[in-house]
Amino acid sequence: MRVFRLELSSAASCVATLLLATICRSQDPAAGPTPATPTPTTAAKADLPDLGEPAALPQDAPEQLRLVTRQRLREHAYWLADDARRGRYTGSSAQREAADFVAKQFKALGLAPLGDKKTFFQTYPLESITLHASSSILLAGFDCKDFAVLPAGDGKFSAQGKVAYCGKGRADELPSALEGRVPVVVFEKQARGNGPGGDLQAIQRYGDLAKRLAKSGATCGVILLAGDPGPFGNTLNYYGLMPDHPQLSTGGGARAQPLPIPLCVLGGEPAQKALAALGIEMKDGEPIVSATDGKATAKVSLRVDRSQKGSATNVCAVLHGTSRKQEAIVYSAHHDHIGRRVDGDAFNGADDNASGTAGLLALAEAFAKGGKRPERSLIFLSVSGEELGLWGSKHYADNPTWPLDRIVANINIDMIGRAEKDGDGSKIQITPSKDHAKYSSLGRLAAQLAPKLSISFTSGDAYYERSDHYNFAVKGVPVVFLCDGEHPDYHQVTDHADALDYPRMEAVARLLCWTGWSVANEKDRPQELGKQPDW
Ligand SMILES: [Zn+2]
Incomplete structure (x- = not known):
């Protein structure tokens, strides 16, 4: 089911200016022979708990209900929700794999195709804003290509200079002049936790930080997520770009207003490696900078492309x-x-x-x-x-x-x-x-x-x-x-x-x-x- 929709805007300075645009935003098993079934699913894992027999059918139930079983549902759910499906992001190769999985089963069941041109698939166009594979961040010698970007529009972008340590990015932690420097900020999971409240707070933090950094003369920001990314990570899936995760729309531009400067966000292992390379240690939730302060340099190269050639698929069949x-x-x-x-x-x-x-x-x-x-x-x-x-x-x-x-x-x-x-x-x-x-x-x-x-x-x-x-x-x-x-x-x-x-x-x-x-x-x-x- 779809989430409530949050608007990330460069003008956003308080929750009130974030538009909550729409609240949108997700028997008797022995009584009949088990028919031969197509086996496109990965087999249920042997170590899964026993689900017991399917429930007995109510007396007047149609025969079809007998074939709807907890075991079958689990086989399908496990295949679709496997880590190998990578979260089935719309328009991605992972989503197409899921669509193929569905189409194969429709075909094996003998259903008639009801998509485009007598196929099972119906394709619709999407606009996309993509982070190009050449994009990279070099932080004190650590070369990173796996990060997310909250963009400031499309095109090429680069920044190079000494790292400016900016703590958690509060106004009193920022050096007054950031021209020619690459500010690094550490975020920890915020107090509000997961859910819509946390997501709103995360968006606000990103938006406010971009504004503050831009005001101090920075042309980009690097944010390291220490620990569980929580809402700081979740919001990037709606408004950020990742190497395999474009921002999509059905026309009319980006889902979010561009920020005044791009923010690059590292999580998980890359964030830990960056913290180590920069000599930053977390103590009681505060980033503490070791003796390397003042010496580290950084280089950021981003390329953000806008394309009208994206697409995603429905699968459709008829009995x-x-x-x-x-x-x-x-x-x-x-x-x-x-x-x-x-x-x-x-x-x-x-x-x-x-x-x-x-x-x-x-x-x-x-x-x-x-x-x-x-x-x-x-x-x-x-x-x-x-x-x-x-x-x-x-x-x-x-x-x-x-x-x-x-x-x-x-x-x-x-x-x-x-x-x-x-x-x-x-x-x-x-x-x-x-x-x-x-x-x-x-x-x-x-x-x-x-x-x-x-x-x-x-x-x-x-x-x-x-x-x-x-x-x-x-x-x-x-x-x-x-x-x-x-x-x-x-x-x-x-x-x-x-x-x-x-x-x-x-x-x-x-x-x-x-x-x-x-x-x-x-x-x-x-x-x-x-x-x-x-x-
Ligand atoms: Zn949903």
């Missing part, structure tokens, strides 16, 4: 229905996430949204192999660009590969792997809820089926605009979106596959399978109901 096959239900889930952090740790996005993609794949398999076809067709849409602005689903809704007026419903799956901490695991958030003006007979149907799978709904209306269903909703398509909501590991490097609750995912995915099956076979299309007193 044709029977008597009403001209009409379709779209199942959607985004497979991309936010990449890897400046210290190299990947944002694995297990809940966000390996869990939903695992659900989408499990549902595709269940419907493709589960026997009877539904009357209406089922479209499986695996989108990208969600985290950066719901781009893939917007592109699909604006350029549908199935007539939009014959898409009768969208069922969106984004973050279904984490049960609330103190509950019994039964609750999940739904939007539009019964309290929402866009509540529909689709939501009502899901609400009626939920108790059969021991699921209960709470309102997820706070997230109505924050995932891919929204782009269908604005086109007038009835939607339903199930989501865990935010938790401490949301958009953190700690969102790992071993923290997902697979039995609960099985129940939620089965509920969505059943809901889609029912809608696909009902005589009437789902209708908007408006706000209702009861589910």
Whole structure:
């Protein structure tokens, strides 16, 4: 699910001037033969805990539900959330690997391609601002190429001179004249910790520092992140450039206003090496400079390119229905996430949204192999660009590969792997809820089926605009979106596959399978109901 959006501006001097532009911003197993399945997933690791047997099916459940199992969901989630996927950043080779993974399975299941030119892929253009591979920093003899840049526009940039030690970058720590010098600042994790508050604080710190350094005559700044990068690292994934991590947009320029001078940020091992090369030791959270002070030199060479040639991909397939096959239900889930952090740790996005993609794949398999076809067709849409602005689903809704007026419903799956901490695991958030003006007979149907799978709904209306269903909703398509909501590991490097609750995912995915099956076979299309007193 998409985060709230923060604007990083050179003019920003206090939280009030940072625009919170949008709150956006993520049975009986023995009763039937196990069909042969394609095996494009990496095998679940042998040392994973036993998940137990899939739950018994409710009496009146469609056969398809039997194929939606906790084991299958875990296989998919582990592959997608593996460190090898490098956080599946939009438009990157890692995201394309994830898209290929999804397409291979659609193909193996015998689904028909529904992308561009009879392929499974639908590609959309992106503008990108890229840190060129030649960019480097030389700090007291330590040559570094793995760092992030908060840019001051595009083009070539270089600075060279004696290092100016600037502590933590407070106003009283800066030398009055920084002309011809390269200021080095050390940041430690700030007090507010992870989450939106910490991210806001981090952006403000970077913006304020760039302004102060520029005022003192510096033409760039080098920031070393000592210890856990925390929000200082996280914010770089939205507003910074890294060697394999451009700033992307769908047009109209950068996501953030350029800073007055570029800030280069080192984390993890490169930061530790730089601290050692510069003779800086951390004592009680304060950077202490040893005898090398005054002697070290630095050289910064940056090249920032702007290109209109970027792209990212959706994956789309259809299982044709029977008597009403001209009409379709779209199942959607985004497979991309936010990449890897400046210290190299990947944002694995297990809940966000390996869990939903695992659900989408499990549902595709269940419907493709589960026997009877539904009357209406089922479209499986695996989108990208969600985290950066719901781009893939917007592109699909604006350029549908199935007539939009014959898409009768969208069922969106984004973050279904984490049960609330103190509950019994039964609750999940739904939007539009019964309290929402866009509540529909689709939501009502899901609400009626939920108790059969021991699921209960709470309102997820706070997230109505924050995932891919929204782009269908604005086109007038009835939607339903199930989501865990935010938790401490949301958009953190700690969102790992071993923290997902697979039995609960099985129940939620089965509920969505059943809901889609029912809608696909009902005589009437789902209708908007408006706000209702009861589910
Ligand atoms: Zn997200």
